[in-house]
Amino acid sequence: MVRSRPFFATAVGFTILLGGCGNRHETKAIVSSPEAxxxxxxxxxxxxxxxxxxxxxxxxxxxxxxxxxxxIKEHTQxxxxxxxxTYWTFGDxxxxxxxxVREGDMVETHLSNHPDNTLAHNIDFHGATGPGGGGEAxxxxxxxxxxxxxxxxxxxxxLYHCVAAPxxxxxxxxxxxxxxxxxxxxxxxxxxxxxxxxGEFYTAGKYGARGPQAFSLEKALREQPEYVVFNGRVGALxxxxxxxxxxxESVRIYLxxxxxxxxxxxxxxxxxxxxxxxxxxxxxxxxxxxxxxxxVGGSSMVEFTASVPxxxxxxxxSMFRAFNKGAMGQLRITGKDNDMxxxxxxxxxxxxxxxxxxxxxxxxxxxxxxxxLSTEELMQRGxxxxxxxxxxxxxxxxxGLPNTFPPLAGSDFLMGDKDRSIxxxxxxxxxxxxxxxxxxxxxxxxxxxxxxQVASVLTYVRNSFGxxxxxxxxxxxxxxxxxxxxxxxxVQQAISRAEEE
Amino acid sequence: xxxxxxxxxxAMFGVLGALALSGASRPRQVAxxxxxxxxxxxxxxxxxxxxxLPDAPLSVNRAPQLSIPSGDFLPxxxxxxxxxxxxxxxxxxxxxxxxxxxxxxxxxxxxxxRRSRIGRLFSEPSYLGDWAGDLDLGSAAPxxxxxxxxxxxxxxxxxxxxxxxxSTVEWERALKVIGPSFAVTSGSATGGSVAASLWEWxxxxxxxxxxxxxxxxSAANLFCGAGARATDASxxxxxxxxxxxxxxxxxxxxxxxxxxxAVDGT
Numbered sequence: 001m002v003r004s005r006p007f008f009a010t011a012v013g014f015t016i017l018l019g020g021c022g023n024r025h026e027t028k029a030i031v032s033s034p035e036a037x038x039x040x041x042x043x044x045x046x047x048x049x050x051x052x053x054x055x056x057x058x059x060x061x062x063x064x065x066x067x068x069x070x071x072i073k074e075h076t077q078x079x080x081x082x083x084x085x086t087y088w089t090f091g092d093x094x095x096x097x098x099x100x101v102r103e104g105d106m107v108e109t110h111l112s113n114h115p116d117n118t119l120a121h122n123i124d125f126h127g128a129t130g131p132g133g134g135g136e137a138x139x140x141x142x143x144x145x146x147x148x149x150x151x152x153x154x155x156x157x158x159l160y161h162c163v164a165a166p167x168x169x170x171x172x173x174x175x176x177x178x179x180x181x182x183x184x185x186x187x188x189x190x191x192x193x194x195x196x197x198x199g200e201f202y203t204a205g206k207y208g209a210r211g212p213q214a215f216s217l218e219k220a221l222r223e224q225p226e227y228v229v230f231n232g233r234v235g236a237l238x239x240x241x242x243x244x245x246x247x248x249e250s251v252r253i254y255l256x257x258x259x260x261x262x263x264x265x266x267x268x269x270x271x272x273x274x275x276x277x278x279x280x281x282x283x284x285x286x287x288x289x290x291x292x293x294x295x296v297g298g299s300s301m302v303e304f305t306a307s308v309p310x311x312x313x314x315x316x317x318s319m320f321r322a323f324n325k326g327a328m329g330q331l332r333i334t335g336k337d338n339d340m341x342x343x344x345x346x347x348x349x350x351x352x353x354x355x356x357x358x359x360x361x362x363x364x365x366x367x368x369x370x371x372x373l374s375t376e377e378l379m380q381r382g383x384x385x386x387x388x389x390x391x392x393x394x395x396x397x398x399x400g401l402p403n404t405f406p407p408l409a410g411s412d413f414l415m416g417d418k419d420r421s422i423x424x425x426x427x428x429x430x431x432x433x434x435x436x437x438x439x440x441x442x443x444x445x446x447x448x449x450x451x452x453q454v455a456s457v458l459t460y461v462r463n464s465f466g467x468x469x470x471x472x473x474x475x476x477x478x479x480x481x482x483x484x485x486x487x488x489x490x491v492q493q494a495i496s497r498a499e500e501e
Numbered sequence: 502x503x504x505x506x507x508x509x510x511x512a513m514f515g516v517l518g519a520l521a522l523s524g525a526s527r528p529r530q531v532a533x534x535x536x537x538x539x540x541x542x543x544x545x546x547x548x549x550x551x552x553x554l555p556d557a558p559l560s561v562n563r564a565p566q567l568s569i570p571s572g573d574f575l576p577x578x579x580x581x582x583x584x585x586x587x588x589x590x591x592x593x594x595x596x597x598x599x600x601x602x603x604x605x606x607x608x609x610x611x612x613x614x615r616r617s618r619i620g621r622l623f624s625e626p627s628y629l630g631d632w633a634g635d636l637d638l639g640s641a642a643p644x645x646x647x648x649x650x651x652x653x654x655x656x657x658x659x660x661x662x663x664x665x666x667x668s669t670v671e672w673e674r675a676l677k678v679i680g681p682s683f684a685v686t687s688g689s690a691t692g693g694s695v696a697a698s699l700w701e702w703x704x705x706x707x708x709x710x711x712x713x714x715x716x717x718x719s720a721a722n723l724f725c726g727a728g729a730r731a732t733d734a735s736x737x738x739x740x741x742x743x744x745x746x747x748x749x750x751x752x753x754x755x756x757x758x759x760x761x762x763a764v765d766g767t
Contacts (some may be wrong), residue, residue, distance in 0.1 A: 115627075118698055119741060120748030141748035143627060143755050166740040193655050217737055449641075 001094060011409070034440040038062050038184075039102035042175035045069075046107070048097040051231045052243060053256060054193040055100045057186050065103030065149075070096070071119045072113045072140075072162075072175075079201060079227060080234035080326065082210040087232075088100045088121070088162070088172040094232035095197035096160070096177025098254065104156040105228040106455070107149065109134065115143035118417050120164055125150060127158035127181050135163040155183035157280035157299040161257050168260045172202055172220060176230060176258035178299060183282050191249035192304060197256040198264045198294065198316060198327065199232065200225035207325055228321040230314065230329045235331025237314060246305040247335025256280075259296030266300065267291040270310070270333060278299035291317050300432040306333045308342045373452070375459065375471045382460025385453050390461070393444070398465035404442065409465030422472060425454045449478045518703040551587050564603070566593040567679060567765055574674040577739045578709055578730045594667055598646035598685065598701060599651035601638055607652060607658050609636055621752075624651035628754040644683065646699055646759040652751035655702045655760040663763035669746065671763060673739075702760040703748050706746040 043065035047055035070090050077094070081084040090096030101107055111123050121142050124133035128150035131137075137148035161167075162175035178197060201218040203213035207227060219225065230237050237243060238351050257264045267290060275284035275291045280299030294300045314329035315322040322328045337344070373381070387396070393405040400407035408414050413435040414421055428446035432439055450472060451455065458472040573586035574672065608615045608629075616633040619628055630649045634640025650658075652666075656756050669676070676683045685699035749758075 043711055048693045118700075118757050120745045139748055141745070141750075141753055141755060141758060146755070166737050170738075217735065221735060 005176050029489055031135070032295045033414070034153075037153070040065055040104070040106050043067060043108075044405045047100040050093055050097055051095050052194045052237060052241075053197060054098050054195050058100060058182050060102055062313060063102060063106070065106045065108055066101050068107055069112070070098065070109070070123065072117060073114050073361070074117045074119065076212065078206060078233060079203070079213065079229075083203070083205075083208065084212045084307075085173075085201060085203065085214075088119070088170060088213050089174050090123070090160075090162075092179055094174030094199065095256070095258070096175070096178070098177065098195040099160075099179040099182055099302040099369045101152050101179065103152060105152045105181075107152055108149045109138065110145055110373070111138045111140050112145040113140040113142045117142040121175065122146075123160055123168065124162045124163035125158060125160045125179060126154065126223055127154065127160075127179050129153055132163060135161075139164065139211075145470060151324045152181040155181045155282045156275070157254055157301055158183075158301060158341065159258060159297055161297075168220060171258050171260040171317075171358040172225075173215065176256070178254055178256040180254060187252070187282070187301075191251045192245050192251045192276060194243050194251070194253045195256075196230050196237070196253055196256055196266075196314070196329065197232075198228065198230055198266075199258040199464075200261055201229070203227065220261075225261065228262060228316060228325040228327040230327065232437065234326035239330070239354035242311075242330035242332045243314075243383070244332050244334070247306055247333060247338070248307055249306045250274075250303065251306060252301060255292070255294050256300065257294040257296055261296065262316075262318070263296055264294040264327075265291050266294050266302070267315050267317040268304070270308075271304050271312055271331075274302040275305050282456050306335070307334050308338060309335045312465065312487070340412060346351070349463055373453075373456070375463075378456045378459035378471055378473075379463060381453070382456035382458070383459040383464075385449065386460050386464075387445050389449070394461075398461060398467075400435075403438070403440070404431065406438075406440045406442075409467065411467070414468055415462065415467060418458075418462075418470065418472060418476070419480050421458055422454065422477055423447065423484065425458060426477070426481060427484060434468065451481065531631050536726055537590065559576070564597060564599070564761075565597045565676065566764075567596050567683075569671070569675050569678050570678060570767065572674070572678075574670055574677065575732050576670065577673065577732055577736070577743060587629065589670055590765065591767045592667070592671055592765055594671065594675050594763040595751055598699060598759040598761045599655075601632075601641055601647045602643035602649065604647040605638060605643070607635065607661055611657070611661060614657055614720035618646045619651075619654065622753050623653040626751050627756075628654070630754065632754070640660060648699070648756055648759050649754040650702075650731040651709050651754045652702050652706065652749070657706070658760075660763055664761060664764045665738050667763035668703055669705050669708070672701065672703050674744075698757065700742075700745055700755075700756065700758045702749075707751075709743065709747065 023369045040063045042068070046066045046068040047058065048054040072088070072090060073090070073092050074086060074088045075092075076084050085093050099191065107125075107128075109125075111408060113122075119137060122132075122139040124135045124137045125134060125140035128134050130150060134148055134150060138146045139144050142144040158179050158181065160177050160179055160439060164170055166296065175195060176199060201213075202216045202224075203209070203226045204216045205211070205213050205226070209232075220374060234242065235402065243253075255264075255266055273289040274287060274294065276286045276289045277284050278286060278292070279295065280301060284303070289302070292300045292302055310333060312331040314331060316327035318327070375481075386394075393401055395405070398408035400409075406413065413433060420469065429440055429444045431443075432441050434440075453476045455472045455474045461467065462469040462472065503701040512554050521538070549679045569589075571593055572589060575584060575586045608737075612618055616629045616634050618630060628651055629647075631639070633641075652727045657664055684701075
C-alpha cells in the first residue's frame with residue numbers, strides 16, 4: 001500500500017514534539033545522583049497492566065516508594081492454535097505486566113516463586129543500577145519471596161527479565177516484560193498507549209506442530225526459533241485482539257524485544273511514525289520513520305497519528321518470520337475516510353501490452369452485438385478462445401488436473417446449470433466447489449473476454465469432450481450480466497464500468 | 502554399567518541383608534553406628550522373607566543402592582586454574598530418593614524430627630507440609646519420594662541409616678555414570694539435558710565445586726557470568742541443577758526437593 005501523510009497530523013505532531021523537546025528533554029542530563037533527585041515521599045502499590053494495555057500516566061509530582069509484587073509461575077499455556085508450551089512467567093503472563101514508575105521512585109521489589117514451581121528464578125531490571133540489575137539480590141527458590149529495592153535513577157523504557165542461569169532459557173521460556181520510568185513531568189500526552197513485547201520460542205516441533213512442545217536446545221544454540229511472536233503467542237494481536245484506535249487519535253506504542261536471539265525491525269504497514277524514541281531513551285530523536293530497530297534486550301517507543309480508517313498490519317519486517325513464525329499483529333483504525341490522504345482503490349483494468357494472448361484473441365475480436373452467430377460459428381470461435389485462454393488449466397481435452405483444476409469433460413457442475421457457467425466466466429470463481437463428487441478449492445480469475453467470446457467458449461465447452469448441451473447465445477450472456485449488475489453494489493459497478501471503458 | 506550387572510549387585514546386597522537380619526531386630530542400633538567409618542550391613546530388601554522389622558510401623562527397609570566406582574570427574578564450573586578433573590573415591594548411593602514411608606519410620610523412631618517437634622532453626626514451617634500429621638501421611642503417596650524436608654532432617658535421616666548425604670560432586674558423578682535415569686527428570690524444559698522434576702539435597706548444596714578442586718559460595722557466578730565459567734556451556738540441565746541448588750538454604754522445605762543417601766566404598 002502506498003499512501004501519503006496527513007499534513008495537519010504531521011504539523012500537530014511536530015508542535016507537540018517541539019514543545020516536548022524544549023520543555024522536558026533538552027536538559028535531561030546523563031548523570032543522575034540520589035542527591036539530585038527529589039526526596040521520596042510516602043508509598044504506593046506499583047501501577048501495572050497486562051499487554052497490550054498500559055497503565056495510565058503517573059500524575060504524582062514527586063518520587064515515592066513503589067511496592068512491586070511479582071509472582072513467578074511455571075505453567076502450560078497456548079503458544080498457537082493447538083500448540084501448548086510450558087511457559088515460565090512473571091505474574092502468569094508472557095510478557096509480564098507493563099510497569100510504570102516515575103524517575104526517582106524507590107522500587108521495593110518482592111519477587112515470589114510459587115511453591116509448585118520447579119526452578120530457581122530471579123529478576124534483572126535494565127532500569128536498575130546495581131549488580132545484575134537485581135539478579136543476585138532477587139534470586140529465589142520455589143516457595144520463597146525475596147525483597148530488594150532499587151532507585152529508578154534514569155527515565156526510559158526498560159526491559160526486565162529473569163537472569164538465572166541459563167539466562168537464555170529463562171527468557172526463551174517467557175520471563176520478560178517492560179517497565180517505563182517516566183521522566184519528571186511525564187512523556188507528552190497521547191490518546192492511546194499500547195505495549196508490545198517480541199519474543200522467540202524454540203520448540204522441538206516445527207512451527208504449527210500440534211500438541212505440547214518441548215524446548216529444543218539445538219535450535220536455541222543455533223539461534224533459529226520456530227516462533228517469533230508479539231506478546232507471547234501467535235495471534236495475540238490479531239482479529240478480536242487487534243489494537244484499536246480512532247481517526248484523529250495520537251498513538252504511542254511501547255516496544256520491547258526480549259529475543260533472546262533476533263533483533264526486531266518493527267514496522268506498521270501503511271503508517272509512518274511521527275516520532276521514534278530510539279532504543280527506549282526519552283528523547284524523540286527521529287521523525288517520519290518507517291521502521292524502527294528494537295535491539296534484543298532493548299526497547300523503542302514510536303508515536304503516530306491514526307488518520308485513515310482500515311486494517312493495518314504490524315510486523316517484524318524480517319518478512320519470513322512475520323509470515324511463517326508469527327511476528328505479526330493488527331491495528332484497526334475506525335472513523336471517517338479522508339480522500340485527501342488516501343483514496344482507496346479507484347479502478348482496475350486489464351494490462352496486457354501486446355502479449356501473445358491478446359494477439360491470439362484478436363482473431364476472435366468482439367462482434368457487433370446485433371450479429372447473431374450460428375452454433376457452428378459459436379463452436380469455431382469458442383475453440384479458439386478455449387485453446388488460447390482456458391486449456392492451460394482445464395487441459396486440452398477438458399479433463400482438468402485431479403485435486404487442482406476441475407474437469408470440463410463430463411462435468412456435472414458445468415452441464416447442470418447454464419446460467420451459473422455464464423456467471424462464472426463473466427466474473428471468475430473463488431471458493432470450494434464439488435465437481436463429479438470431487439472437491440476443488442482453487443480460484444479461477446475472471447478471463448479477459450468480450451460478451452460474445454463468453455458465449456462462444458461456453459457453447460464450445462458444453463459441446464466438446466463428450467459433453468452435449470444447448471448453445472449459449474449472446475442474448476443468454478447479456479441476460480446474466482444484467483442480473484449480476486443488479487446484485488452488485490454501485491461502487492463495484494463503477495469499477496466494472498471503468499474497467500470496460 | 503550394565504543393568505544386569507547392577508541387578509546382580511543388588512541381589513548380593515539382598516543376601517547380605519538377610520545375613521544381617523539378626524541386627525535388624527534392633528533397628529535403633531543402626532543410628533548408633535552412624536559415626537563409625539565402617540558402614541553397617543544394609544537392611545533387608547522387602548522382597549526377602551522375614552524382612553519386616555519387628556517394631557517398624559511399615560514394611561519398608563533400606564533402598565537398593567548403586568555402586569559408583571572411583572574415578573575422575575570434571576566439575577561443571579571452572580576454577581581459577583581452569584578445568585581440571587577431581588578424583589572421586591568409590592561410593593554407593595541409593596538407587597532412588599528416600600520415600601515417605603521410609604521417612605515416616607525415621608520420624609517414628611526419632612521424635613525430635615517430627616513436624617510438630619522440629620525446631621525453627623532446622624526447618625521452615627512448610628516441613629512435611631503435605632502430611633496429615635506428625636505420623637500420618639494422609640493422602641500423600643507412601644512409596645513416592647519424601648519432599649518438604651529440610652537439609653538438617655535429610656542429613657539426620659542418612660546418619661540414622663549409617664549413611665550420609667552425597668556431595669554435589671558425587672551426585673553429579675553418579676548422574677554421569679548411571680545416565681539420565683539416575684535423576685527424577687523432566688527433559689522437556691531443557692531439550693533433553695537433565696533437569697529434575699524432583700531435586701535432591703547434597704551435603705554441600707550451596708557451595709560451588711570448581712574444576713580446580715576449590716569451592717566457591719558466590720551465587721553471582723550463576724547468572725550471566727555462568728556461561729563463561731562452565732566446562733560445558735551447552736549442558737543446560739547442569740546450569741539449572743547448579744542454579745537450583747545455589748538458591749537453597751539448609752532450612753528450606755520445598756515441594757519438589759527430596760534427597761537420597763550415600764556411603765563410602767564399593
